[in-house]
Amino acid sequence: MTVVAFARGVSRTELLAHVDAVAPRSWVRESIATAWGSLSWAGDDVHIDGDWLILGRPTADPWGWPGDLVLPTELVARLEMLGSAAIGSVTGPCLAFNLDTCQVVLSDNGLIPFYKVSGRTVIGGSTSTEVARYIANGAETVSQLFPPSAARERDHRTHLVGHRVRAELMDRQSPARLRNDECVLVPLPEDALWGNGATAVNRIRDYVESLAPAYWWKARLRGEWLYCPPLERPTIDRLLEMSA
Numbered sequence: 001m002t003v004v005a006f007a008r009g010v011s012r013t014e015l016l017a018h019v020d021a022v023a024p025r026s027w028v029r030e031s032i033a034t035a036w037g038s039l040s041w042a043g044d045d046v047h048i049d050g051d052w053l054i055l056g057r058p059t060a061d062p063w064g065w066p067g068d069l070v071l072p073t074e075l076v077a078r079l080e081m082l083g084s085a086a087i088g089s090v091t092g093p094c095l096a097f098n099l100d101t102c103q104v105v106l107s108d109n110g111l112i113p114f115y116k117v118s119g120r121t122v123i124g125g126s127t128s129t130e131v132a133r134y135i136a137n138g139a140e141t142v143s144q145l146f147p148p149s150a151a152r153e154r155d156h157r158t159h160l161v162g163h164r165v166r167a168e169l170m171d172r173q174s175p176a177r178l179r180n181d182e183c184v185l186v187p188l189p190e191d192a193l194w195g196n197g198a199t200a201v202n203r204i205r206d207y208v209e210s211l212a213p214a215y216w217w218k219a220r221l222r223g224e225w226l227y228c229p230p231l232e233r234p235t236i237d238r239l240l241e242m243s244a
Helices: 012-020 072-089 129-136 163-173 197-221 233-241
Strands: 003-008 029-033 038-042 046-049 052-056 094-098 104-106 114-118 123-126 141-145 182-184 225-227
Touching: 003 012, 003 094, 003 129, 012 029, 012 038, 012 123, 012 129, 046 072, 052 072, 072 094, 072 104, 104 114, 114 129, 123 129, 129 141, 163 233, 197 225, 197 233
Parallel strands: 182 225
Antiparallel strands: 003 038, 003 123, 029 038, 046 052, 052 094, 094 104, 114 123, 114 141
Protein backbone atom coordinates (compact mmCIF):
# COMPACT_ATOMS: atom_id res chain seq x y z
CA MET A 1 0.00 0.00 0.00
CA THR A 2 1.04 3.57 -0.16
CA VAL A 3 1.40 4.31 3.54
CA VAL A 4 0.29 7.70 4.88
CA ALA A 5 0.44 8.65 8.56
CA PHE A 6 -0.09 11.78 10.63
CA ALA A 7 0.28 12.45 14.32
CA ARG A 8 0.23 15.10 16.99
CA GLY A 9 2.66 14.44 19.80
CA VAL A 10 5.06 12.41 17.62
CA SER A 11 8.13 13.94 16.01
CA ARG A 12 8.61 13.96 12.26
CA THR A 13 11.64 11.65 12.54
CA GLU A 14 9.84 9.19 14.78
CA LEU A 15 6.76 9.09 12.55
CA LEU A 16 8.87 8.42 9.46
CA ALA A 17 10.60 5.61 11.32
CA HIS A 18 7.19 4.01 11.94
CA VAL A 19 6.40 4.23 8.23
CA ASP A 20 9.84 2.80 7.37
CA ALA A 21 9.06 -0.26 9.48
CA VAL A 22 6.26 -1.43 7.15
CA ALA A 23 7.02 0.09 3.72
CA PRO A 24 9.20 -1.70 1.15
CA ARG A 25 12.68 -0.19 0.91
CA SER A 26 12.20 0.72 -2.75
CA TRP A 27 9.36 3.15 -2.01
CA VAL A 28 10.04 6.88 -1.93
CA ARG A 29 9.66 8.44 1.51
CA GLU A 30 8.52 11.93 2.46
CA SER A 31 7.98 13.60 5.82
CA ILE A 32 6.88 17.15 6.62
CA ALA A 33 6.22 19.12 9.77
CA THR A 34 2.94 21.00 10.08
CA ALA A 35 1.48 23.52 12.49
CA TRP A 36 -0.25 20.72 14.40
CA GLY A 37 2.26 17.87 14.15
CA SER A 38 3.89 15.55 11.61
CA LEU A 39 2.90 13.96 8.31
CA SER A 40 4.78 11.12 6.62
CA TRP A 41 4.20 8.80 3.72
CA ALA A 42 5.88 6.19 1.55
CA GLY A 43 4.85 5.14 -1.94
CA ASP A 44 3.44 6.76 -5.04
CA ASP A 45 0.31 8.67 -6.09
CA VAL A 46 0.40 11.06 -3.13
CA HIS A 47 -0.39 14.65 -4.10
CA ILE A 48 -0.57 17.80 -1.97
CA ASP A 49 -2.57 20.76 -3.25
CA GLY A 50 -3.23 23.61 -0.86
CA ASP A 51 -4.79 22.26 2.32
CA TRP A 52 -5.44 18.81 0.87
CA LEU A 53 -3.50 15.60 0.46
CA ILE A 54 -4.97 13.27 -2.16
CA LEU A 55 -3.93 9.62 -2.06
CA GLY A 56 -4.66 7.12 -4.81
CA ARG A 57 -6.33 7.27 -8.19
CA PRO A 58 -9.72 8.99 -8.23
CA THR A 59 -11.53 7.76 -11.32
CA ALA A 60 -14.34 9.22 -13.40
CA ASP A 61 -16.08 5.92 -14.26
CA PRO A 62 -19.22 5.90 -12.05
CA TRP A 63 -19.18 2.09 -11.75
CA GLY A 64 -15.61 2.15 -10.46
CA TRP A 65 -13.88 0.42 -13.34
CA PRO A 66 -10.38 1.69 -14.21
CA GLY A 67 -10.61 4.39 -16.83
CA ASP A 68 -10.21 8.15 -17.11
CA LEU A 69 -8.58 9.57 -13.99
CA VAL A 70 -9.77 12.67 -12.17
CA LEU A 71 -6.79 14.94 -11.55
CA PRO A 72 -6.02 15.55 -7.87
CA THR A 73 -6.34 19.29 -8.51
CA GLU A 74 -9.88 18.74 -9.81
CA LEU A 75 -10.85 16.66 -6.79
CA VAL A 76 -9.41 19.33 -4.48
CA ALA A 77 -11.50 21.95 -6.27
CA ARG A 78 -14.61 19.83 -5.69
CA LEU A 79 -13.71 19.33 -2.03
CA GLU A 80 -13.27 23.07 -1.58
CA MET A 81 -16.64 23.72 -3.18
CA LEU A 82 -18.75 20.83 -1.83
CA GLY A 83 -16.90 19.66 1.29
CA SER A 84 -16.32 16.00 2.13
CA ALA A 85 -19.36 14.95 0.05
CA ALA A 86 -17.27 15.62 -3.05
CA ILE A 87 -15.48 12.32 -2.55
CA GLY A 88 -18.68 10.69 -3.80
CA SER A 89 -18.12 12.26 -7.23
CA VAL A 90 -15.18 9.94 -7.92
CA THR A 91 -14.64 6.20 -7.65
CA GLY A 92 -11.71 3.85 -7.35
CA PRO A 93 -8.94 3.72 -4.73
CA CYS A 94 -8.89 7.21 -3.24
CA LEU A 95 -8.60 9.01 0.10
CA ALA A 96 -8.43 12.70 0.98
CA PHE A 97 -6.86 14.31 4.04
CA ASN A 98 -7.28 17.93 5.07
CA LEU A 99 -3.91 19.24 6.23
CA ASP A 100 -5.49 22.13 8.11
CA THR A 101 -8.23 20.33 10.06
CA CYS A 102 -6.78 16.74 10.09
CA GLN A 103 -10.07 15.53 8.59
CA VAL A 104 -9.88 12.15 6.82
CA VAL A 105 -12.34 11.72 3.93
CA LEU A 106 -12.88 8.09 2.92
CA SER A 107 -14.34 6.85 -0.35
CA ASP A 108 -17.61 4.94 -0.15
CA ASN A 109 -15.89 1.84 -1.53
CA GLY A 110 -13.64 1.47 1.52
CA LEU A 111 -10.72 0.31 -0.63
CA ILE A 112 -8.13 2.41 1.21
CA PRO A 113 -8.51 1.81 4.95
CA PHE A 114 -7.69 4.28 7.69
CA TYR A 115 -6.95 3.55 11.34
CA LYS A 116 -7.42 6.39 13.81
CA VAL A 117 -5.32 6.83 16.94
CA SER A 118 -6.85 8.79 19.79
CA GLY A 119 -5.79 9.37 23.36
CA ARG A 120 -4.50 11.90 25.85
CA THR A 121 -0.95 12.24 24.54
CA VAL A 122 -1.15 11.28 20.85
CA ILE A 123 -3.75 11.92 18.15
CA GLY A 124 -3.18 10.64 14.63
CA GLY A 125 -3.75 7.77 12.26
CA SER A 126 -2.52 5.85 9.25
CA THR A 127 -3.60 3.80 6.26
CA SER A 128 -1.57 1.01 7.87
CA THR A 129 -2.85 -0.70 10.99
CA GLU A 130 0.74 -1.55 11.96
CA VAL A 131 1.81 2.11 11.78
CA ALA A 132 -1.26 3.13 13.77
CA ARG A 133 -0.29 0.67 16.49
CA TYR A 134 3.26 2.01 16.52
CA ILE A 135 1.90 5.53 16.97
CA ALA A 136 -0.43 4.38 19.74
CA ASN A 137 2.48 2.67 21.53
CA GLY A 138 0.10 0.53 23.56
CA ALA A 139 -1.28 3.49 25.48
CA GLU A 140 -3.79 4.94 23.02
CA THR A 141 -6.89 3.63 21.24
CA VAL A 142 -6.74 2.45 17.61
CA SER A 143 -10.00 2.15 15.66
CA GLN A 144 -10.74 1.64 11.98
CA LEU A 145 -12.75 4.36 10.27
CA PHE A 146 -15.50 3.18 7.92
CA PRO A 147 -17.05 5.07 5.02
CA PRO A 148 -20.73 5.98 5.22
CA SER A 149 -22.70 3.34 3.35
CA ALA A 150 -26.40 2.54 3.28
CA ALA A 151 -25.53 -1.12 2.74
CA ARG A 152 -23.77 -1.31 6.09
CA GLU A 153 -26.91 -0.09 7.85
CA ARG A 154 -29.24 -2.76 6.46
CA ASP A 155 -30.33 -5.65 8.68
CA HIS A 156 -31.85 -9.13 8.42
CA ARG A 157 -35.07 -7.74 6.90
CA THR A 158 -33.25 -6.78 3.71
CA HIS A 159 -34.04 -8.85 0.64
CA LEU A 160 -31.48 -8.64 -2.13
CA VAL A 161 -31.38 -10.22 -5.55
CA GLY A 162 -27.81 -9.71 -6.62
CA HIS A 163 -27.43 -12.05 -9.56
CA ARG A 164 -29.01 -9.65 -12.06
CA VAL A 165 -26.82 -6.78 -10.89
CA ARG A 166 -23.72 -8.88 -11.31
CA ALA A 167 -24.73 -9.84 -14.83
CA GLU A 168 -25.27 -6.19 -15.76
CA LEU A 169 -22.02 -5.13 -14.12
CA MET A 170 -19.93 -7.73 -15.92
CA ASP A 171 -21.68 -7.81 -19.27
CA ARG A 172 -22.10 -4.10 -19.85
CA GLN A 173 -19.55 -2.28 -17.73
CA SER A 174 -16.29 -4.21 -17.90
CA PRO A 175 -13.36 -2.11 -19.17
CA ALA A 176 -11.85 -2.56 -22.59
CA ARG A 177 -8.35 -2.56 -21.08
CA LEU A 178 -6.39 -2.15 -17.88
CA ARG A 179 -3.20 -0.18 -17.35
CA ASN A 180 -0.15 -2.24 -16.49
CA ASP A 181 -0.37 -1.24 -12.82
CA GLU A 182 -4.12 -1.79 -12.32
CA CYS A 183 -6.14 -4.80 -11.21
CA VAL A 184 -9.83 -5.43 -10.50
CA LEU A 185 -11.50 -7.40 -7.71
CA VAL A 186 -14.89 -8.86 -8.64
CA PRO A 187 -16.27 -11.78 -6.58
CA LEU A 188 -17.01 -15.02 -8.42
CA PRO A 189 -20.63 -15.81 -9.36
CA GLU A 190 -21.01 -18.17 -6.41
CA ASP A 191 -19.86 -15.57 -3.86
CA ALA A 192 -22.41 -14.68 -1.18
CA LEU A 193 -22.18 -11.03 -2.24
CA TRP A 194 -24.39 -11.91 -5.20
CA GLY A 195 -26.88 -13.83 -3.09
CA ASN A 196 -30.01 -12.66 -1.30
CA GLY A 197 -31.04 -11.06 1.97
CA ALA A 198 -28.89 -10.51 5.04
CA THR A 199 -26.18 -12.86 3.74
CA ALA A 200 -25.45 -10.49 0.84
CA VAL A 201 -25.51 -7.44 3.11
CA ASN A 202 -23.10 -9.06 5.55
CA ARG A 203 -20.81 -9.94 2.66
CA ILE A 204 -20.78 -6.28 1.57
CA ARG A 205 -19.76 -5.37 5.11
CA ASP A 206 -17.00 -7.99 4.99
CA TYR A 207 -15.64 -6.50 1.80
CA VAL A 208 -15.73 -2.89 3.00
CA GLU A 209 -14.32 -3.61 6.43
CA SER A 210 -11.64 -6.21 5.82
CA LEU A 211 -11.43 -8.06 2.49
CA ALA A 212 -11.02 -5.13 0.09
CA PRO A 213 -8.37 -3.38 2.25
CA ALA A 214 -6.46 -6.65 2.55
CA TYR A 215 -6.51 -7.22 -1.21
CA TRP A 216 -5.55 -3.57 -1.76
CA TRP A 217 -2.48 -4.00 0.44
CA LYS A 218 -1.38 -7.10 -1.50
CA ALA A 219 -1.90 -5.27 -4.80
CA ARG A 220 0.17 -2.28 -3.67
CA LEU A 221 3.02 -4.60 -2.70
CA ARG A 222 2.96 -5.77 -6.32
CA GLY A 223 2.95 -2.16 -7.53
CA GLU A 224 -0.71 -2.32 -8.64
CA TRP A 225 -3.78 -0.24 -7.81
CA LEU A 226 -6.88 -2.25 -6.90
CA TYR A 227 -10.41 -1.42 -8.07
CA CYS A 228 -13.60 -3.13 -6.85
CA PRO A 229 -16.73 -2.10 -8.84
CA PRO A 230 -19.15 -4.09 -6.63
CA LEU A 231 -18.37 -1.71 -3.76
CA GLU A 232 -19.13 1.46 -5.69
CA ARG A 233 -22.41 3.33 -5.26
CA PRO A 234 -24.10 2.32 -8.56
CA THR A 235 -23.79 -1.39 -7.73
CA ILE A 236 -24.78 -0.96 -4.07
CA ASP A 237 -27.70 1.26 -5.07
CA ARG A 238 -28.93 -1.31 -7.58
CA LEU A 239 -28.76 -4.00 -4.92
CA LEU A 240 -30.71 -1.84 -2.49
CA GLU A 241 -33.28 -0.92 -5.16
CA MET A 242 -34.19 -4.59 -5.25
CA SER A 243 -34.44 -4.80 -1.47
CA ALA A 244 -37.71 -4.82 0.42
